[in-house]
Amino acid sequence: MANVTPVMRQGGEEFTVQGLTGVDLSLQIAGPGSRSYAFLIDWHIRLLMALAWLAVGMISASGGLRLQRGAGAWIVALVVGPPILIYLLYHPTVELMMRGQTPGKRMAGVRIVNREGGPPGVGAILVRNAFRLIDSMPVFYLVGLVSTFVTDQRLRIGDMAAGTLLIQSDTETSRTMDRLASRSNVQGLEPAALDLIDQLLERWHQMDRDRRGAIARSLLQRIDLNPPQALAEMGDAELRARLLAVSGSGEPRQ
């Protein structure tokens, strides 16, 4: 615990932990939106799993299984028990197995960490999930939701109890490294310019044609040798091809 210095920066959206090397570690805190998104996905997954088991169990039980006398009670327990267990134990079990993530959290790009920036332990996960009882009160996780709005680190009561927080996983930006490596021979561009081109290419298809054309021309004007007249005559596809060429990257991921 001695090496942990939580410091709030940028309006409470970032949590800083002192790294083991003395260089701080900045963790982006996940807001109520990411949290709710992850929860909704997980809620549907566990509901579907529980219902699937229930359905299969009921079909099997009513499908003429020849049971020994007294086995009926056990069949009922086998049909009803696991769905209850799935519903109750989904979060703690999956969070333990996936080191602070669940399928929903992974899809929402968030994960749970302890206040040292590491994955939470068994005890922390149990406590965090036990407090869902309070967070889910009175309906629709209202207490937890209000708590994430009013606390500076976007914590629900379970997080406060367990000493955990939900952060952005941010696996996207680490892929920047691959792209940088693949074009490390491009010496003509500033890293900041490459950043802008990357961002523009990533959002190319979501942007309005005129808007992306204007931004592309403005960028190319600053870094390319093409005269403004030539840039003005370039079509949408040509501008995109030119951006790909000057940045030395392949087809960007969408």
Next chain:
Amino acid sequence: MNAVRAWVAMRAAGWSELRQNIADLRQHRRLTIDAALQSVESYRSLARDLASARHLLPGTRVTAGLESLYAQLHEMIRHKPHGGRAAWLTMFRSEIPQIVTGLRGRITWITVLLVLSAAAGWWLITEFPELITLIASEQMIQKVEGGKLWTDDLLNITPSSLLSVRIFSNNIAVSVFAVCAGFLFGLGTFYIIATNGLMLGGIFAFTHQHGMATRLFEFIVAHGLVELSVICIAGAIGAAIGDSLIRPTHGTRRESFQQCMQGVGPLILLCAFLLIGAGLIEGFVSPDPTFPMISRVVIGVSYWVLMVMALNGRLFGRAQR
């Protein structure tokens, strides 16, 4: 700026390789010593690069990417080793007994509260029998007045296995709620324990008025000793939470609350296991009329002794001092 470009170009391949290595290492549950040492070395090197990038390229994707890699490596290095069986044994042999020792005073007080509430419930229903409508359903009252306990035909209605699942799920939820309700400055826990006590005493008084208290005791004794004890333990954790908020031991109430909650997770887990056992007894033994009183008492007391041994770690091989 040329120097920065050259630096990024020179280091980029290494960062990309490191990203791939981290992805590979995450797939493996066990690392070799060389791989672990290499990770630590990479962490150091990355820290230097990140510090430079923050200074030279603030707000760029290069810096963001390095931040992300650094966080992933930090998480891997901070990850506690999987202790396997040894870690579970340590938890049951040392951690849980330590927590229970720390809670001993509160467990006593919560038990006193439960007993006093039960006595109050008994007195209330004895003095004002009409108040039974507040704590028992119309159906229960009619059955008792008709000379039967509501538990008499339980097995004819629901199979034991299903009954057990329903009972232990409900009991676990009540116990966890008794813990969590401590968050309301201990008041939630206080009300839950007091209400449970009042209901228990009131129901016993009501059945006593109709000459069936012994039969109710016969139904309860096999599972009730552990069930009530676990509720008292849960109440004690809730009381500790309330105390940590009323009289914070740290700079802020949140820190005090967190400190209080540290380590109680394993105890909650053990309580859940104990309640599953109690639920099975309540589903299979308690409603079954073929079990005589003596065997019910033996089962109840034995399970309670087992619970005490689990709480002080001796059940899991902790040496006696």
